Amino acid sequence: MTKVITYGTYDLFHQGHYNLLKHAKELGDYLIVGVTTEHFDEARGKINVVDDVLTRVQHVRETGFADQIIIEDHEGQKIEDIQRYGVDIFTVGSDWVGSFDYLNQYCKVVYLPRTPDISSTNIRQERFRSIRIGLIGTGRMAPRFVSEAKYVSGAEVTAAYNPQRNELNIFQSKNRDVECFYTEFEKFLEEVDAVYIASPNETHFDYAKMSLEAGKHVLSEKPLAFTKAETETLYEIASSKSLVLLEGVKAAYSPGFQELVNVALSGKIGEIRDIESNFTRLAREQSRERTDGEYGGAFLEFGPSVMLPIIKLLGEKYTSVNFHSQWDENGVDLYNKVDFYYPNAFATAKSGVGVKTEGQLVISGTKGYIIAQSPWWLMKHFEVRYEDADKVESYDPAFRGDGLRYEISEFVRKINGTGKNGYKLTRGESIAMSEITEKYMAYKAAMAKR
Numbered sequence: 001m002t003k004v005i006t007y008g009t010y011d012l013f014h015q016g017h018y019n020l021l022k023h024a025k026e027l028g029d030y031l032i033v034g035v036t037t038e039h040f041d042e043a044r045g046k047i048n049v050v051d052d053v054l055t056r057v058q059h060v061r062e063t064g065f066a067d068q069i070i071i072e073d074h075e076g077q078k079i080e081d082i083q084r085y086g087v088d089i090f091t092v093g094s095d096w097v098g099s100f101d102y103l104n105q106y107c108k109v110v111y112l113p114r115t116p117d118i119s120s121t122n123i124r125q126e127r128f129r130s131i132r133i134g135l136i137g138t139g140r141m142a143p144r145f146v147s148e149a150k151y152v153s154g155a156e157v158t159a160a161y162n163p164q165r166n167e168l169n170i171f172q173s174k175n176r177d178v179e180c181f182y183t184e185f186e187k188f189l190e191e192v193d194a195v196y197i198a199s200p201n202e203t204h205f206d207y208a209k210m211s212l213e214a215g216k217h218v219l220s221e222k223p224l225a226f227t228k229a230e231t232e233t234l235y236e237i238a239s240s241k242s243l244v245l246l247e248g249v250k251a252a253y254s255p256g257f258q259e260l261v262n263v264a265l266s267g268k269i270g271e272i273r274d275i276e277s278n279f280t281r282l283a284r285e286q287s288r289e290r291t292d293g294e295y296g297g298a299f300l301e302f303g304p305s306v307m308l309p310i311i312k313l314l315g316e317k318y319t320s321v322n323f324h325s326q327w328d329e330n331g332v333d334l335y336n337k338v339d340f341y342y343p344n345a346f347a348t349a350k351s352g353v354g355v356k357t358e359g360q361l362v363i364s365g366t367k368g369y370i371i372a373q374s375p376w377w378l379m380k381h382f383e384v385r386y387e388d389a390d391k392v393e394s395y396d397p398a399f400r401g402d403g404l405r406y407e408i409s410e411f412v413r414k415i416n417g418t419g420k421n422g423y424k425l426t427r428g429e430s431i432a433m434s435e436i437t438e439k440y441m442a443y444k445a446a447m448a449k450r
């Protein structure tokens with residue numbers, strides 16, 4: 001019996017996939033088809049797959065060509081599978097010619113002719129018109145957004161807005177890929193389907209509101225607003241107009257953070273009783289974070305990131321939250337500590353722009369703890385540790401670029417209606433974080449009066 005194996009994503013199953021599977025089956029007597037998981041695709045840089053893995057498996061099954069379907073979830077698995085299943089022939093489409101020659105030492109490698117003019121990528125592009133994203137603000141985040149958006153299919157950054165002509169000119173001279181530049185907000189909005197807000201903190205709410213009212217989807221840098229009521233207003237406008245509103249707490253969207261949340265909630269470390277979440281970055285003395293006594297400082301910069309694991313894992317029903325900050329002479333919080341108390345747990349979120357600490361995330365439970373070292377907000381590595389110090393479980397989730405691509409990809413997925421459930425950062429979690437921001441702003445105002 002000749003055993004054949006082939007692998008693929010099989011997203012939005014099409015004729016090319018069908019033909020490939022048919023020919024693969026004809027090469028032997030028994031066909032094994034490996035279908036990739038979402039995580040594996042993400043790790044390979046395919047971040048816009050539409051169908052979930054079970055749907056893709058189902059489509060492969062329905063062809064009737066596969067005698068066995070397996071899941072491919074890691075690099076190097078092909079060699080394992082070939083040996084494990086006693087495979088005689090490995091095959092894929094001719095778009096891969098040469099890429100799998102290294103498997104020749106284990107079995108025969110056959111590249112089958114690829115069906116011309118069809119691919120999942122094309123279908124995705126036809127089905128979902130490319131979303132024109134406009135940048136509001138052309139500061140530090142804007143060029144990063146432009147380069148990371150290139151990795152997300154189905155979206156392009158077409159316009160940028162800044163009311164300051166000179167700043168816009170500087171950005172324009174360095175970002176030739178962006179087509180249009182505006183100092184007038186209404187004109188800018190007319191040219192886009194969605195906006196990314198990366199303007200100064202105190203302008204996020206107004207820009208988000210105006211954009212939503214004009215029918216544009218909004219991805220805003222954190223914090224979305226300074227009060228719970230404002231944040232709720234934004235979500236209400238968005239849902240009444242069926243628009244997507246996403247708060248850009250980058251860590252929430254990285255694949256590894258989701259994995260950490262799942263591990264933490266799996267019971268592995270028992271009941272979660274304490275979370276310590278730290279994020280510090282020494283900002284330049286002349287930077288906005290260090291000079292703007294009203295809307296700069298560590299809390300507004302990093303507060304949402306450090307609150308995220310706490311709200312995500314311990315929930316929105318804390319019994320109390322209190323703040324301690326160290327200020328400079330302009331009223332900028334250089335370093336702060338936010339303490340949360342829950343009925344059965346407590347947590348601390350520290351952030352700094354003028355004090356440096358080890359920026360780690362530690363989640364302690366009744367059976368063990370999870371530790372993720374700085375920069376945990378990119379989440380490339382975390383460990384589960386126990387009383388027995390020799391027992392350490394390491395996780396190395398995939399992470400590419402600077403992480404923004406995952407946030408942009410989630411935004412695009414939601415706009416296209418393929419990622420309706422925004423479990424990565426829910427509306428409730430975003431509102432809960434803005435309620436804490438509101439409390440922090442009240443604390444800050446009270447301290448300034450002293």
Ligand code: CTP
Pocket residue numbers: 006007008009010011016017019020091092093094095096113114115116117118119120121122
């Ligand atoms: N394939 C093919 N002919 C096509 C498209 C795909 O023979 N027109 C083959 C690929 O070579 C591979 C298998 O189908 O062996 C699964 O490919 P997959 O990557 O899932 O499909 P694509 O359409 O190439 O997906 P994408 O556009 O996302 O790369």
